[in-house]
Amino acid sequence: MFGCLFEAQSLGIAVPERLSIVGCDNLPIASQITPGLTTVLLPTYELGEHVARALLRWLADDVPPQQECLPIELIVRGTSGPPSA
Incomplete structure (x- = not known):
């Protein structure tokens, strides 16, 4: 997901105004980049x-084994937003 964010930035695509990006696993760097990467914490x-x-x-x-559900968490940061009009 970081590559997607960096490529969007290099192409001048506004994140999250034109493109929302969501990653997975909440890596430590996700909160350190600008904008911070919205991520799903598994x-x-x-x-x-x-x-x-x-x-x-x-x-x-x-x-x-039986089916089992574990909780997940969405950590909203700066790479996600509502669709543009």
Whole structure:
């Protein structure tokens, strides 16, 4: 997503006025660039823990994994906005 932002800036495309950009994983640099990158924060550590536990339970007790939802968070910064009129 950073490449998309930098390319839009080099082409003179106004972000977020003409183009909204949203990244994923909330890397530390996302808040340090200008404009800050709007991002989706995924609970990757917790996801790994849940997958490992489900896999171990499946192997040990023959209980197949169940569907599970983990919370995600949208962190709004300067690269997203409403569509232009």
